[in-house]
Every structure is written in structure tokens, then in C-alpha cells.
Amino acid sequence: MRTKTLKKNKINVITLGCSKNVYDSEVLMGQLKASGKDVTHEAPAEEEGNIVVINTCGFIDNAKEESVNMILNYADKKEQGIVDKVFVTGCLSERYKPDLEREIPNIDQYFGTTELPHLLKALGADYKHELLGERLTTTPKNYAYLKIAEGCDRPCSFCAIPLMRGKHVSQPIEKLVKEAEGLARNGVKELILIAQDLTYYGLDLYKKRNLAELLENLAKVEGIEWIRLHYAFPTGFPMDVLDVMNREPKICNYIDIPLQHIADSVLKSMRRGTTQEKTTKLLKQFRAAVPEMAIRTTLIVGYPGETEEDFQTLKKWVEEMRFERLGCFTYSHEENTHAYNLEDDVPAEVKQQRANEIMELQSQISWELNQEKIGATFRCIIDRKEGNHFVGRTEFDSPDVDNEVLIDATEIYLKTGEFVNIKITDATEFDLYGIPVTA
Secondary structure (H helix, E strand, O other): OOOOOOOOOEEEEEEOOOHHHHHHHHHHHHHHHHOOOEEEEOOOHHHOOOEEEEEEOOOOHHHHHHHHHHHHHHHHHHHOOOOOEEEEEEHHHHHHHHHHHHHOOOOOEEOOOOOHHHHHHHOOOOOOOOOOOOOOOOOOOOEEEEEOEEOOOOOOOOOOHHHHHOOOEEOOHHHHHHHHHHHHHOOOOEEEEEOOOHHHOOHHHHOOOOHHHHHHHHOOOOOOOEEEEOOOOOOOOOOHHHHHHHHOOOEEEEEEOOOEOOOHHHHHHHOOOOOHHHHHHHHHHHHHHOOOOEEEEEEEEOOOOOOHHHHHHHHHHHHHHOOOEEEEEEOOOOOOOHHHHOOOOOOHHHHHHHHHHHHHHHHHHHHHHHHOOOOOEEEEEEEEEEOOEEEEEOOOOOOOOOOEEEEEOOOOOOOOOOEEEEEEEEEOOOEEEEEEOOO
16 A cells, blocks of 8 residues: 655665765765755655665675665565655666566666666656766765775776776866865865775876875865875875875875785785785885874685685784774675686685684774773864764774764763864773863
8 A cells, every 4th residue: 555645756765885885876866956856865764755766785795685685675665556666776786787687677777887877867857967076965964975986997806896887987186176165065074085996096097196186186175174085905005195194184194995815825816916015014104104094904804715824814914013993804705706716615604703803803902092092182073963972083083984982962062063172081992982172
């Protein structure tokens, strides 16, 4: 039975996966709004509207399963007459479109990652080229993602991203600056630069790695106070970026640089183009150039052929490097990748045990590093109020994945979206507690 409160021709966009998908959904919604469409993002059931667009992730098994379950859920809602139309876009749809059309035919249409104009047409909207960087942001008002490039040219054996996102294509500096200016006018104070590979930025457009010049230009945008770097590839990292980070206070002393593994045999099979010696040297250069830098990395355990010795090498290295931030994934055997030709020979329970061991080790490191912060004062951005706490972050923390700073909201009032100096009074493994102080 149709729910009578559903608003006719209201489009509900649902986003799964990473920050690149968040950005794509925001662009889609900006285009829909410019065409006069009523659009919402992940609205509750009673407000969701009669048309649904699911922006899917197809990166690893868990993400694919979540996307398929969401598609099945809305295919079922369509069958029941709860919604009228369901469209699917994003990485899973790009990668498995024929399979999805065959297995879940009750979807109106499937679109790939580069088919935004076609998706808009199906939704009765026109693609407007003049909407340069204009989008409906879904993040808290004080920060936004800025996608500086699409696709990836790296040959990593385990990764399916090039299959879904194509070759690396950088966005011109002028376009990105204009987009940043628009975000700043809307109250955004922090830009989080994202791409499949920040390191490669500019090679296609300017015939050189040009991330440093982009940062210098973005730092001139009035209203932007923090600029954060996500997803840099270690091989060929442009070291002039560190000079800009040191010189320009708006560039956060923070970098997200997925390293994946450190045992030489595994790195070689992963086709990472580096070694333990080179990677360790690079990280030491980072810390020498920018002593306060917080380094976030991600690792993969259980890759085909990873021996207990390889794992112990990785574990010992994590202990030595003492990363400020670290995440760990179990290897996912992805079809059509180079590693799919290898035998997925590490049992699932061993993969999980290894991931648990790495995260237990990191938890202890994080606790020790956080204890050192007690008594210190940090400039924090206040993202939101949650329960009895205002939730903020230091420049060393990215939203959703890193530490948060919790301030007692029963005793203190703070404005969300504002910068406040917070003195740290207590700390756990992944959270800091503090009180506001005057500078």
C-alpha cells in the first residue's frame, strides 16, 4: 500500500562508500536542484520521496555486499509500491552493470561513474556545464571535500579502482580555486583534498607534479582556514609539498598516505614500486621536514602469499614507525585485478587475526601518543553536538576516521562550525577530552 505522505517527484539520494562518492552525490544533487528538482540526501522513510538514487561502492567485498543489499532493499520497496522509481549509479554499477541488470532487473536504470548527464536526463533534469563546482554539500557546514582529480594510473595488483574510475584526470587549478571560493562563500572553513592519488596531481595537465602550486593557490582563498591532504601515493611524492606545508599555516600538518604493506616481497607482488627501505626513508623525510606532522596510513593484511614472517615484519615496522593514525583492512580477492591470478591462500580467520593484532598494537600507540597531549592546548574546529558533548577536531584529525575532541556540553556552550582553543584534560586511545581556554 502506497504511503500517502510521500512527496511526488521528490528525489532521495543515498550515498555508500568513500568521500569521492560523497562528492559525486553532492554534484548530482546540485545539478538536480539547478533544474528545479526537489532533492534530499538519505532522508528518513517518512520523508524520502518517491524516486531513489543509490550511489554505490564496489571497492571490496564488504562494500559490495552493502551496496547490493541497499539495491535489493529498494527493489523490494518498489515492488511494494512504497517508491516509484529506483536508479543505481557509482562504482558497483560501473563494474558489474550487466550482472546487476540480470540479477536485479526491477531497477529502472543502472549508470556508471562517468554517466552523470545520462542519469540527470533519466531524472528529467539537464546537465548544466555552467555549474562549476556548485553542489549541495552533505557534510557539516564547516568542511567540504574537494576532488582534485579522478581515476588512477597506478598498477597496484589488488586494486579495482582503475576499472571503475578510469585513468587519472586532474582538474585545472583555476577551476578548483573557483570551486573553493564558492564553498568559502557558503561558510566552509576546511577543505579536504581528495583523489585516488594526490601525488600524481598535475602530471597530465602541467607535465609535472603540481600539488604544491595548487596548495599555494587554494591557501589564498579568503575564508578557508584549513586545507587537508588525503590519499597520497608514496612513490614519486612531490617533496615541495612539505615546503608549502611548513610555510603556509592554512595547510594542516597532516597527510593520509596509504602504504598497504612493508615486507619487500609483498610490496613487489602488490606492484607498489617501492621497498621497505625507500618507504621508511620517505617517512623520516616527512618528519624531519614537518616535525609536527600527523601521518595517517592504511594497511592490507592477508595478501596472497603473505607469510607469518612477512606479517611479523609489518607488525615490527608499525611498532617502530608509531603512526599517529592507522587503519587496517583484510585482503579482498577482486576479479579482473592482477592479484586475482594469485591464489588467495591466507585463510579468512588468519587475515582477521592479523588485522586485529595490528589494530591492538595501534591502539596502544595511539593511547601513548594521546597521553602526551594532556595539558596541551590545540586549536579545534567544532563539527557538531552529540548527546552531552560538543565534538571537535584538531588539525591532526580528519572527520569520521580520526580522533575527536569531546567537550562537556552540559557545562559549556560552543558554536558549531567555529574554531576554539581547547586544553586537553584527559585522553583515551581514540578520543581527547578538553575545556575551552582563551588564547
